[in-house]
Amino acid sequence: MKLTLKPADRTVPLAPERPVLEAALAARLNLPHSCRGGSCGACLGRLLAGRIHYPRGRPLGLSAAEESAGWILLCQAVADTDLVVELREQLPAGEAEIKTLPCRVARLERLAPDVMAVYLRLPAVESFRFRAGQYVDVLLPGAKRRSFSIASPPHDAELLELHVRRVSGGEFSERVFNGLAVGALLSIEGPLGRFRYEPTAATGPLLLVAGGTGLAPIKSILRSLLHHGLDRDVHVYFGARHEIDLYEDAWLAAEAGRTPRLHYVPVLSESTPAESRRRRTGLVHEAVLADFASLADADVYAAGPPPMIAALAAALPARGLAPGRLHSDSFEYAPREPG
Ligand SMILES: Cc1cc2nc3c(=O)[nH]c(=O)nc-3n(C[C@H](O)[C@H](O)[C@H](O)COP(=O)(O)OP(=O)(O)OC[C@H]3O[C@@H](n4cnc5c(N)ncnc54)[C@H](O)[C@@H]3O)c2cc1C
Numbered sequence: 001m002k003l004t005l006k007p008a009d010r011t012v013p014l015a016p017e018r019p020v021l022e023a024a025l026a027a028r029l030n031l032p033h034s035c036r037g038g039s040c041g042a043c044l045g046r047l048l049a050g051r052i053h054y055p056r057g058r059p060l061g062l063s064a065a066e067e068s069a070g071w072i073l074l075c076q077a078v079a080d081t082d083l084v085v086e087l088r089e090q091l092p093a094g095e096a097e098i099k100t101l102p103c104r105v106a107r108l109e110r111l112a113p114d115v116m117a118v119y120l121r122l123p124a125v126e127s128f129r130f131r132a133g134q135y136v137d138v139l140l141p142g143a144k145r146r147s148f149s150i151a152s153p154p155h156d157a158e159l160l161e162l163h164v165r166r167v168s169g170g171e172f173s174e175r176v177f178n179g180l181a182v183g184a185l186l187s188i189e190g191p192l193g194r195f196r197y198e199p200t201a202a203t204g205p206l207l208l209v210a211g212g213t214g215l216a217p218i219k220s221i222l223r224s225l226l227h228h229g230l231d232r233d234v235h236v237y238f239g240a241r242h243e244i245d246l247y248e249d250a251w252l253a254a255e256a257g258r259t260p261r262l263h264y265v266p267v268l269s270e271s272t273p274a275e276s277r278r279r280r281t282g283l284v285h286e287a288v289l290a291d292f293a294s295l296a297d298a299d300v301y302a303a304g305p306p307p308m309i310a311a312l313a314a315a316l317p318a319r320g321l322a323p324g325r326l327h328s329d330s331f332e333y334a335p336r337e338p339g
């Protein structure tokens with residue numbers, strides 16, 4: 001069986017009982033995707049010919065109306081026949097090649113009680129090109145994979161920096177906190193993802209909004225912007241529960257102190273009374289809304305937990321943010337495969 005992608009007319013082989021998206025990624029096509037769990041809708045395509053089925057039933061991210069209009073979610077769809085699929089977005093020309101690379105853990109640094117920075121050294125002979133905002137998948141035994149955003153910027157890719165939040169019972173993140181040693185060998189695949197900074201000629205404010213380890217891709221974008229020089233006002237909003245979770249707070253405050261057009265706004269959601277006397281409190285999207293009556297000519301890049309992204313997507317259009325100018329990376333996590 002084969003998949004033909006329109007309008008690019010690329011053809012890739014399909015394996016029986018394997019999701020269409022996986023086959024496309026295995027063939028090195030960087031199709032839009034994020035959660036791989038059927039919830040984020042990033043991998044939506046229109047089925048022009050052929051038949052598919054969903055082994056676990058219609059995924060949550062696909063409405064009945066979308067399904068009857070011919071839309072499918074490629075991360076969940078399994079082909080019954082040859083398929084012709086039109087992508088929601090065209091494949092951009094010059095897309096960075098997705099590579100599977102071995103890498104060594106060069107350094108581990110505890111950033112917060114439940115966040116570890118993992119620095120990975122890539123093979124010296126391999127070039128690894130990516131865009132600020134993208135992520136990699138860490139490949140685990142048994143064809144499992146876990147997504148982590150790249151916190152280092154493209155101009156400084158000698159070590160790849162990841163921020164891993166500990167998830168209770170999490171197969172990979174628990175290993176990062178208990179047992180992963182400097183020198184250990186990992187395998188990664190990337191760069192992945194369509195959340196990436198797009199330079200523009202706009203002069204309005206640029207808002208970078210992070211929740212938790214959503215700071216990772218935001219740090220990559222910010223370091224990239226600082227490297228090239230700020231040509232517009234940049235406002236970094238960082239939401240965390242407590243002060244101790246505001247990792248990179250000192251670095252962000254120092255950069256804002258020496259960069260006139262950079263503004264840093266940390267916001268605590270579960271502050272103690274003492275913390276509330278020192279810091280701004282509430283939800284990070286509420287702080288954005290309180291500070292900006294109008295977001296006309298603004299661009300917003302937001303990364304973090306799905307509820308934060310959903311709240312921004314619901315509220316920002318009413319502030320005049322133009323369609324397409326909210327760029328977001330929702331840290332969805334797929335339901336776990338057995339075994
Ligand atoms: C595009 C993208 C980028 C991401 N970037 C980052 C990043 O930079 N840093 C980061 O820490 N995470 C990031 N994530 C989330 C991360 O991929 C998941 O949290 C991952 O599943 C953790 O792997 P694990 O093996 O430790 O846990 P798993 O073995 O995958 O999960 C164990 C259990 O916890 C649940 N679970 C998994 N993740 C979470 C979570 N975040 N919150 C609550 N429950 C969860 C699972 O459903 C499962 O029941 C990103 C996700 C996406 C889609």
Ligand code: FES
Pocket residue numbers: 032033034035036037038039040041042043044061073074075076
């Ligand atoms: S729904 Fe397919 S990648 Fe999220």
